[in-house]
Amino acid sequence: MVPEAEFTSYYGRPVLNRPAWKAANIAGYFFLGGLAGAGSVLAAGAELTGRPVTARALKVTSTVAVAGSAAALIHDLGRPGRFANMLRVFKPTSPMSVGSWLLAAYGPASGAASLCEVSGRLPRLGRTATVGAALLGPAVAAYTAVLAADTAVPAWHGGYRELPFVFVGSAAAAASGMALAASPLTENGPARTAALAATALENAAVKAMERRLGLVAEVYRRGSGGRWMRTAGALSAAGAAGAALFAGRSRLAAGVSGAALLAASACTRLGVFQAGLESAKDPKYTVVPQRERLREREQQDRARAQEGTPGEKDARS
Structure with missing residues (x-):
């Protein structure tokens, strides 16, 4: 029997530096930001459809959540x-730069919307702020996935296509859950529908990401990351x-x-975070996918070389 390959690096150092982010800070930053962004969208919908209790609860929740998200980020920064x-500076190619400006724009809009709602003053300003927060909400809910996927961590970078959908679905599920917990039965119909749609989107995106990740998907099924994902x-x-069945x-x-x-x-969010740490710790999740991609490119190059250019084909014929 050939023993299973072990991947090592010079002087026993890891291939990738493990992220220095703290789980409570960054997972909390991901979760609270998603709750805030999706909550603002649902709050605008609740206000538009005449559900004042739901709208007020979600506006206040979104403001508290974005404040907590920013606090978690700042605490991790030091x-x-x-x-x-x-x-x-504003750098469009940097997810961190874009995300910082999104928080800086979304936070005041969400705060103004909730303050006007609670105080009952300046209704026009409140409506404008509500619309502004709702427009920025999807980006606030999704940009943290882009931020994670922009790193070299295999479990995050490899899922760059599906991870934003995972985060958006998770955020919408959290916001609809908050709406269900805070709204009366006469107003929770859209929240129930949103909960079903959000759960379906999140689960479908997770399954699609695991299929495409191949070997790296192990970290989403095993260890601490797998435990958190199964619990979720x-x-x-x-x-x-x-x-x-029952919430109505x-x-x-x-x-x-x-x-x-x-x-x-x-x-x-905790599962995604822990899965990323595990994938960065084990060199095989970096080395094996790299070798597979290299092998695929070599096969494609050989296939193109065998086919030849159109001019070469005509000359041979």
Whole structure:
């Protein structure tokens, strides 16, 4: 029997430097930012369709969540000045730069919308801020996935196509869960529909990402990342089932379903984060996919060389 290959590097150093981010800070930053962004979209929809209790709850929640997201990011950076320094320039090719400016624009819009709603003053300004926060909300919910995928971490970079859909679905599930927990039964119809759609989107995106990642998908199924992802799947299934079957008839069921969806979204962010750490720690998740891509390119080059150019084909004929 040939022993399983072991991948090592010079002096026992890892192929990639493991991210120095702290799980509580960055996973919290991912989760709270997604809750805020998706919540603003649902808040605008609730206001437009005449659901004032839901709209107010989601506006306030979004403001608190984006403040917590920014606080988690700043805590991981070490001091507030580092976040302010990121606003000195705007670099469209940098997800971190774009994300910093998104937070800087979205936070005041969300805060103005909730403040006007709670105080009952300046309704026009409140409506304008609500629309502004809703327009920025999807980008706020998705940009953290782009930020993670822009790194060299295999579990994140390899899933660059699907990870934004995972994050958006997770964010929408959290926001719909918050709406279910905070709104009366007469207003929670759209939240129940949103919960089902968000759960379906998140689960489909996770499955598609795992299929395309191949070997690297192991980190989403095993270890701490796998445990968090399985917990997220169970909670989201329970929350979606509760939203579909019972949340329209029972206030308690709506609250429990909403809490399950919120917990599922948080577990998804923790699972993605831990999976990334595991993939950066083991060299095989970097080396094997690189070799596979190199082998595929070599096969494509040989195939093109065998086919030849159109002029060469005519000459041979």
